[in-house]
Amino acid sequence: MSGSAFSGSTVVTLTGGTWSGAYNVGTSLTFAGNVTVSGAVSYSTGTLTYTSGTITTTGSTLTLGPNTTLNTNGVTWATVKTSGTSTYTVNSLLSATTLDVRGDTTPIFVGTAGFTVGTVTNGTALDSSRTVSLLYTNTYTVTTGITLAGTGSYHWTLASSHGSNRVPFVFSGGTSPSLNLVKATRLDSSGGTKIYTNDTITDSLNWEAPVTGGYMWLF
Numbered sequence: 001m002s003g004s005a006f007s008g009s010t011v012v013t014l015t016g017g018t019w020s021g022a023y024n025v026g027t028s029l030t031f032a033g034n035v036t037v038s039g040a041v042s043y044s045t046g047t048l049t050y051t052s053g054t055i056t057t058t059g060s061t062l063t064l065g066p067n068t069t070l071n072t073n074g075v076t077w078a079t080v081k082t083s084g085t086s087t088y089t090v091n092s093l094l095s096a097t098t099l100d101v102r103g104d105t106t107p108i109f110v111g112t113a114g115f116t117v118g119t120v121t122n123g124t125a126l127d128s129s130r131t132v133s134l135l136y137t138n139t140y141t142v143t144t145g146i147t148l149a150g151t152g153s154y155h156w157t158l159a160s161s162h163g164s165n166r167v168p169f170v171f172s173g174g175t176s177p178s179l180n181l182v183k184a185t186r187l188d189s190s191g192g193t194k195i196y197t198n199d200t201i202t203d204s205l206n207w208e209a210p211v212t213g214g215y216m217w218l219f
Contacts, residue, residue, distance in 0.1 A: 015053075024065060031055055031075070043068060044086075050074045061100075069111070070094055081123070082107040090115065090138070101148065101156075106130050110161070114138035114168075121147040126154035134169060136162040136186070141170045146195070150181025155199060160186035166205065171195055178210050 012025075015033035019041055028046040033053040037060040044065025050072040061079040064070075066086040073092035081100040082088075087108045094115040101107060103126040109115070114134070120142050129150075134140050150156050160167035166188035171177060179197040189195055189206035196210040 026065075031072075037062065037077075042083075048072055064088060073113070080117075101132055103127055103130070103151075103154075106132075108133040108161075109138070109140070110135045112138070114140040116141040116143065118142070118144040119147065120145075122149065122156070125151050126156065129153075129155045129157070131157040131159050133159055133161050134167045134187075136160045136165045136167040139168040139170065141172060141192075143172050145173060146171060146177040146179060148179060148182055150199070155181045155183055157183040157185055158187060159183075162186065166203065 011028040011030060013030045013032050014035045016035060018036045018038050020038040022040040022042060024042040024044055026045040029043065030049040030051060031053060032051045035053060036056045040061045040063065042063040042065060045067045047069040048071065055075045057076065057078045059078055061081055062077050063081045063083055064086065065083055068086065069089040069091060071091045072094065075095065077096040079098040079100055080096040082102055082105040085106040087110060090109060090111040090113050093113050097118045099115065099117040099120045100123045101120065103122045103124040148156050158169065166186045168191065169187040169189050170192040171189060172192045174193065176194045176196055179195065181199050182197045183200045184197060184204040184207045185202045187204040187207065189204065195207050197207060198210060201207045
């Protein structure tokens with residue numbers, strides 16, 4: 001499947017072949033066979049579903065646009081990239097080697113499932129202070145590294161969607177990440193390795209300010 005952008009209400013089913021081309025697919029798309037995802041592809045405004053087959057994503061980047069529903073448990077994406085101010089409805093576990101939360105985006109994760117990703121990063125610098133909103137009833141796991149970072153006067157905030165309940169956000173890697181200009185708001189990271197940040201920590205578990213030069217940074 002390659003060519004120009006297309007959209008509509010018809011469900012497109014891929015039973016084999018290759019999905020390629022940096023154009024936007026804006027209709028529901030189902031994987032039901034052995035499919036290779038090649039290079040940079042974009043998807044929005046529909047439901048992306050996996051039902052069967054082997055999906056090869058090595059070296060590819062999936063950019064998610066607004067109003068996207070994901071039901072792709074069984075697929076491990078290479079890189080998933082956010083765009084704009086977008087709500088992502090994740091209805092089965094989203095797995096990826098890298099989650100690239102771009103610095104010009106404000107992603108909102110909802111639905112019945114969370115994600116398990118190797119690394120969370122922002123491939124582009126922040127253009128303003130931005131928030132990643134995580135639905136508090138799901139669990140979000142990072143297994144390798146968190147390299148999300150603010151810049152200058154711009155801060156990231158990782159936050160629960162709920163005003164008082166924490167969201168499970170677990171880092172299961174062996175070495176504690178030390179984050180720069182990343183706020184933690186109502187995150188329950190008690191199920192994994194401690195996370196350090198030099199920014200504001202609000203009602204979050206297993207987050208601490210780093211110790212430098214014998215002193216702990218207090219907020």
